[in-house]
Amino acid sequence: xxxxxxxxxxxxxxxxxxxxxxxxxxxxxxxxxxxxxxxxxxxxxxxxxxxxxxxxxxxxxxxxxxxxxxxxxxxxxxxxxxxxxxxxxxxxxxxxxxxxxxxxxxxxxxxxxxxxxxxxxxxxxxxxxxxxxxxxxxxxxxxxxxxxxxxxxxxxxxxxxxxxxxxxxxxxxxxxxxxxxxxxxxxxxxxxxxxxxxxxxxxxxxxxxxxxxxxxxxxxxxxxxxxxxxxxxxxxxxxxxxxxxxxxxxxxxxxxxxxxxxxxxxxxxxxxxxxxxxxxxxxxxxxxxxxxxxxxxxxxxxxxxxxxxxxxxxxxxxxxxxxxxxxxxxxxxxxxxxxxxxxxxxxxxxxxxxxxxxxxxxxxxxxxxxxxxxxxxxxxxxxxxxxxxxxxxxxxxxxxxxxxxxxxxxxxxxxxxxxxxxxxxxxxxxxxxxxxxxxxxxxxxxxxxxxxxxxxxxxxxxxxxxxxxxxxxxxxxxxxxxxxxxxxxxxxxxxxxxxxxxxxxxxxxxxxxxxxxxxxxxxxxxxxxxxxxxxxxxxxxxxxxxxxxxxxxxxxxxxxxxxxxxxxxxxxxxxxxxxxxxxxxxxxxxxxxxxxxxxxxxxxxxxxxxxxxxxxxxxxxxxxxxxxxxxxxxxxxxxxxxxxxxxxxxxxxxxxxxxxxxxxxxxxxxxxxxxxxxxxxxxxxxxxxxxxxxxxxxxxxxxxxxxxxxxxxxxxxxxxxxx
Numbered sequence: 001x002x003x004x005x006x007x008x009x010x011x012x013x014x015x016x017x018x019x020x021x022x023x024x025x026x027x028x029x030x031x032x033x034x035x036x037x038x039x040x041x042x043x044x045x046x047x048x049x050x051x052x053x054x055x056x057x058x059x060x061x062x063x064x065x066x067x068x069x070x071x072x073x074x075x076x077x078x079x080x081x082x083x084x085x086x087x088x089x090x091x092x093x094x095x096x097x098x099x100x101x102x103x104x105x106x107x108x109x110x111x112x113x114x115x116x117x118x119x120x121x122x123x124x125x126x127x128x129x130x131x132x133x134x135x136x137x138x139x140x141x142x143x144x145x146x147x148x149x150x151x152x153x154x155x156x157x158x159x160x161x162x163x164x165x166x167x168x169x170x171x172x173x174x175x176x177x178x179x180x181x182x183x184x185x186x187x188x189x190x191x192x193x194x195x196x197x198x199x200x201x202x203x204x205x206x207x208x209x210x211x212x213x214x215x216x217x218x219x220x221x222x223x224x225x226x227x228x229x230x231x232x233x234x235x236x237x238x239x240x241x242x243x244x245x246x247x248x249x250x251x252x253x254x255x256x257x258x259x260x261x262x263x264x265x266x267x268x269x270x271x272x273x274x275x276x277x278x279x280x281x282x283x284x285x286x287x288x289x290x291x292x293x294x295x296x297x298x299x300x301x302x303x304x305x306x307x308x309x310x311x312x313x314x315x316x317x318x319x320x321x322x323x324x325x326x327x328x329x330x331x332x333x334x335x336x337x338x339x340x341x342x343x344x345x346x347x348x349x350x351x352x353x354x355x356x357x358x359x360x361x362x363x364x365x366x367x368x369x370x371x372x373x374x375x376x377x378x379x380x381x382x383x384x385x386x387x388x389x390x391x392x393x394x395x396x397x398x399x400x401x402x403x404x405x406x407x408x409x410x411x412x413x414x415x416x417x418x419x420x421x422x423x424x425x426x427x428x429x430x431x432x433x434x435x436x437x438x439x440x441x442x443x444x445x446x447x448x449x450x451x452x453x454x455x456x457x458x459x460x461x462x463x464x465x466x467x468x469x470x471x472x473x474x475x476x477x478x479x480x481x482x483x484x485x486x487x488x489x490x491x492x493x494x495x496x497x498x499x500x501x502x503x504x505x506x507x508x509x510x511x512x513x514x515x516x517x518x519x520x521x522x523x524x525x526x527x528x529x530x531x532x533x534x535x536x537x538x539x540x541x542x543x544x545x546x547x548x549x550x551x552x553x554x555x556x557x558x559x560x561x562x563x564x565x566x567x568x569x570x571x572x573x574x575x576x577x578x579x580x581x582x583x584x585x586x587x588x589x590x591x592x593x594x595x596x597x598x599x600x601x602x603x604x605x606x607x608x609x610x611x612x613x614x615x616x617x618x619x620x621x622x623x624x625x626x627x628x629x630x631x632x633x634x635x636x637x638x639x640x641x642x643x644x645x646x647x648x649x650x651x652x653x654x655x656x657x658x659x660x661x662x663x664x665x666x667x668x669x670x671x672x673x674x675x676x677x678x679x680x681x682x683x684x685x686x687x688x689x690x691x692x693x694x695x696x697x698x699x700x701x702x703x704x705x706x707x708x709x710x711x712x713x714x715x716x717x718x719x720x721x722x723x
Contacts, residue, residue: 001026003062004047006080007036008104010093012704015084018043019052021061028077029070031104033063042104044095045070046077066106069285072098073303075338082334088700088715089324097299097324100280102273111274113175114147116159116168123167131158136167144171176282179266179275192227196220199366200227203344206364209336212313212354213346215368216377216606217577218541221346222252223372225309226259228344229290233263237306237341238289242328244315246270246294247504247515248539252311253292260290267293267300270515295320298331305339308332312538313345313354314570316720325716329354348577348608349570352619353626355612371581378548378579378586380604384595396483396491401549401589405492408547409499409528413584415547417492417531418575419485420555422505423447426482428455428467432475437467443676449507450486460679488531488551496529504532537575543582548575553592557599560674561722562624565599569611572603623666629693630718633686633703634673637711640682646706646713647684653702654686657695664695674723681712 003022007014020034022045030045040063052059076098083094102108118139125132135154139145147170151159162168192200203211203224215221229239243252246268256264265279265288282288284301291300295318298308310318310332318328329345336343345354345363358365371377383398393399396419408415425448428437437446439457446455446464455464469476485505492501502508504518515535522530525544530536556568572590580586592600602611620627633650637643651670658665666689673683690696700715707713 002049002052002059003032003045004049005032005034005043005062006046006091006095007034008042008044008092008096010090010096012090015090015092017046019054019059021052021056021059022048023062026062026065027070029072029074031066031071031099033066035060035063042106044072044092046080071103071284071301073284073301075303075335076301078338079331079334083324083326083331086330087324087326088704093324097296097326098301100273100276103277103280108273108277110174111177111278112172115144115171115173116147116150116163117144117171118142119167119169121166123162123165125167129158129161131155132162132167135159135162139168177272177275177278179271179279190220190223192223193220193372195368195370196224196227196372199224199368200231202364202366203228203342204231208362208364209341210333210343210345210357210362211364211366212350212358213344213366213368214350214355214358214608215346215348215366216371217348217574218371218373218375218377218581219348219368220372221311221368222255225311225344225346226255228307228309228342229256230259232306232341233260233289235306237304238302239291239307239309240297240300240302240305240332240335241290241292241309242297242311242318242332243292243294243539244312244317245535245538247509247519247535248311249292249294250513250516250519251540256290256292263288264290264292267291267297269294269296295328298328298335305335305341307342307344308336309344309346311346312574314347314349314351315538316567319720321721323714325714327717349573350608352566352612352615356616356626373582375580375583375585377606378576378588380576380588380590382595382600382604383589383591385591385593396488396551397495397549398589398591401591402495404547404587404589405496405529405549409496411546411584412544413546414522414525414527414542414544415529415549416536416542416545416575416578417488417529417549417551418533418537419483419488419531419551420533420571421482421484421552422458422486422507422533423456423484424450424486424490425480425484427480429479429481430470430473430475431477431479433470433473435470435472437464439464441680442678444678447484448480450490451507459675483551485531485533492529492531499528500526501529501531502527504530504536506533509535534571536578537571538577540578541581542578544584545578546580546584546586548579548586548588550575550588550590553590553600554594554597557594557597559723562619562622562630566611566615568599569603569608572600573606573608576603576606623689625718628666629690629696631688631690631696631699632716632719632722633699633713634716635684635686635706635711635713636678636681638680638682639710642711643682643684646708646711647686649706650702650713651686653705654688654699657698661695664691665689666691 001022001024003020004017032043033040034043080091080094084091131154213221232239253266265282283291291297320326332343357363383400388398427445428448442457442459444459449456453466467478485503489501489503509515521527576588635643635647658668668688670686673685703713703715
């Protein structure tokens, strides 16, 4: 018997199938160790055959098989081919997506515990062996006891002596590491509203495979998801449920566990290696039938999928910014096609690309216009911060926001303050010469973090001492510019000393359950005000929140990105939707220096259709996606001259393509990337707008050609981040 093996080396030079001899009981999908180039490395068995293309004496045998049950399901190999071809990555890189990295590298195994149990055999114990007698007495009324704990209590020597005498037997059992073990909900299935019931029937009966639920915040989309999953599980199928933020998984996991008990498993990067290993195998073995998680959970090892759900489908976190640079939606469509299952997208603010697909009939469009409790969406009050400054108010809070916060706290309700900037201050500036503190390795300014009294780079994580004097001119007039979440908390404590305030951003959610601890406190009303970045903006349901304050609402309007208006509308709508989800009326105070901006006007009125019609006309006139494809070839290297040389080569070859296929190119130019350097790597780009995807294959070929060990060249399609 011979095995076709993909070796676990993500390099184009070995991106092919190798043949090895094997035992007849080997199964396709197994992880193996194989001899390769004078060493032994990991590989994946993607096929078996009775014959081999090489002479038998030249075929080496497989050294070791890792798992009794093959780790990779048959669907993986179909997806491997499509992902490898679509995103131009080696097959090994595509297969790695399906396995937790620690498991693939053999760094984690099953966890076992030993349990001590008293035998019925009478054993004579000498009077001097008091510890042994104590152990026997201790175990007399217990069925079993954890071995390590028993040794800690009475001493390992005494325990081992009883084992040797046959008085105690030791049993070794595998244990499952349970992530977020305390996260449960008592919630029961809800009575469906007329709109929810219609939505479910539409999904069940529509001939279309992709369904877009456009429902206002609080319209009951989650219950629709859960009902669809329940129907698929009843048919013997499985489901994948994706959320954009790790912070949303505990809340969603609690609901899934309440409804489906142990059939729900969680997969995301915040788990420990052991927890991820156990949850992955629960899904692979069929013990769990529902995978819940962020982007990477789309590769969950489930067979016979009945439904894939992508909540908050508009979120940019569903696009991978590292190789392979896949779109979760593209992979979800591949899996839905392979399994013949439903793909359900949901959002209060769908992406322009998804909504045009639905409005033109390619997706099944389901619209939910009301909250399930029939309560109105929260009133949005605009505060013009230019007027506040003229009145002498230079703080981060308008008078309207301070007054509403005061009312909210007096009434015993809760508030959320949203600012999408962490740290205490965005920049540190010398008032004498204008020097701005920047990272040594990145072309970005450093943010001041008051709790550690240091400067931090938010791109590479480097830390620097806080300036006491300007390194350029020696001046001591150092000013902090731009408010961050740390500063907001400090200022709020001065305004409302009795209020209990907590912050949620990347600095406060360390640890695998950091998100859960903060959200749990807020949900239990141990906190009055939650201050946070975009991780608090979507999906959360807190009945006592009646006020949302949005600071610097127009911050994202002026990014050099054609999606800046769309993202601003989405962010305002999403964070506003956290308010007034129960009986009390909700309010939102939106602070801006540009209240006349048309995007804000659409957001204030929750007018998605008005926004969409305006946006789509602008995109059509300017030939931006979905009426074109933005393609960016990024060139990065620590050697600036090497990067420039590669950039020149890439550009000249694409320029030749443009001359030959001029109708395919709407725009082409080469330039520095907006952020010129990150982590000591110089960054250049060839930016183009294409009329379609006909040129993509050639562009990928050019990028691969100029990639070397010292210079990385890669392609991004409609990149989520153009900086």
